[in-house]
Amino acid sequence: MNAPVTRRDAVLGIAAAATSFAAPTILRAQSAGRVVVVGGGFGGAACARALKRAEANLQVILIEPSTVFTSCPFSNEVIAGLREIDTQQFGYDKIAAEGVTVISQAVTTIEPQLRSVVTADGVALPYDRLVLSPGIDFHFEALPGYDDATSEKMPHAWKAGAQTLLLRRQLEAMPDGGTVAITIPANPSRCPPAPYERASLIAHYLKTKKPRSKVLILDAKDNFSQQRLFEKAWKELYGDMIERIGLSQGGRVTSVDPATRTIVTEFGNYTPDVANVIPPQRAGRIAEVAGAADATGWCPIDPVTFESKLVQNIHVIGDACLGGGIPKSASAASAQGKACASVIVNLLAGRAPETPRLTGVCYNIVAPGYGFSLAGNYQPRGDIFAEVEGGTSSPVDAPRELRAREATEAEHWFQTITADTFG
Secondary structure, eight states: OOOOOOTGGGGOOOOOOOOOOSOSOOOGGGSSOEEEEEOOSHHHHHHHHHHHHHOTTSEEEEEOSOSSEEOSTTHHHHHTTSSOGGGGEEOSHHHHHTTOEEEOOOEEEEETTTTEEEETTSOEEEOSEEEEOOOEEEOGGGSTTOSTTGGGTSOOOOSSSHHHHHHHHHHHHSOTTOEEEEEEOOSSOSSTTHHHHHHHHHHHHHHHHOTTOEEEEEESOSOOTTHHHHHHHHHHHHTTSEEEEOGGGTOOEEEEETTTTEEEESSOEEOOSEEEEOOOEEEOHHHHHTTOOOTTSSBOBOTTTOBBSSSTTEEEOGGGBOOBTSOSSHHHHHHHHHHHHHHHHHHHTTOOOOOOOEEEEEEEEEETTEEEEEEEEEEEETTEEEEEEEEEEOOSSOOHHHHHHHHHHHHHHHHHHHHHHHO
C-alpha cells in the first residue's frame, strides 16, 4: 500500500546554490547538452531549476517574455482585498544566479525538424530537448462575443496581473445591493476549484463591505471538485448570498454582449453589475505553433516522459498537457516540471527514464482563517496520469480549528512553493 500523501509532500523542493551564465553562446561540446524551456510559470521555472541542479554541465535556457511572474494561487485574495498584488509577484534573478540563462523574449517560431526555437528579436536557439510550459490561453471561438477587448469590461482575471486588479476595482465601485456574476466553463480548465474559491472570497468582501449584494454563479457543470465542502461553507458563512445555477438548470453561458454587459445562457439572460467571465480554455498558443496541440486544443503526452505524442524531442508540462486525472494546478505543474527534468537528464545521458510518481495538492480559502484541501498521488496508466491510492481530502464535517489550521497550511504551502520555484 502506498503511504498517504501529506500536505508537506507537495511542497518539497531541492536545495542548491551556484553560478551564472551571461549568454546562451556556450559551445555544445563543453556541455552535457542544451535544453530550452519555454514558459516561466510554476512548471517551466521548476523544470529549468531542476535541470541545472541535476546536471551542472547542462546548458539550460529559460525563455519567458515577462520579467515578473504573477501567481494565480492566492490571487483570489487580491480580488477580495485581503492581500496586495506585490505579494503575488516574483522575478527570475535567483534562477539566473544558479546558472540558468533567462531570456526575456516571446517565442514566435518553433522548428522541430531543425530543433530550433526563434524568439521575437529573431534569434534562433538550437536545442537537444525542448520543454513547453505555456500555461493556458482562451478559446474565444467557444464563447461568442468574448475576446481581449471584452475582457476589459467583463474581466476573466484567469491570468493573474492587470485583470486581477481590474476585477477588484469593479467590485469596489459596485453599489451595495448589486450582483456579481461569475461564469464557469466546462472542464478541462485551469485549477477547477478556483472559481468557487473566488465566489467565496467575493462573498466575504460583499458581506463585510456591501452586505445587500449577492454572488451569482453560472456554471457549465452540474458537479464540481469538493462541492460538499464549498456548499457547507457557503451556507455556514454566507447564508443565501451565493446562488449557483448548474448545467441542468441552464447555467451554461452561450454568449456575451459587452455593450450591455449581458450574459446569455440557454435558459435566460443576465445583466449583473460586475461580470466575471471565465471563458473556455486551451493550451497556450505556442503549443499550437509547435504542432503539439491536437483538435481538443490541449497537448497529448507520454505520461512517462512528458514527450509530445505529436512532435519528437518536445516535452509538455503543466496546464497545457492532457494529464488525465491530475489537475491543472500550480502544485501539479511544479511536480511535472521536476519529474520532466529528471527524465530529460536520463535521456540525454542514454539512461532509461524512471516512471514518475507525482504529488499534487490544492488548497481553497473560503474566508480568512477558513480553508480546506485536496491532495493526491498520480502515476502513468496507459496514455494518461491516473490517481493512485494514498490521496486525502479534508473532511466535510470538521471543527473550525481544522479549517483554521488548513488556512495556515495553505499560506505555508504558497510560501514554500514560490521559494522553491523562484528563490
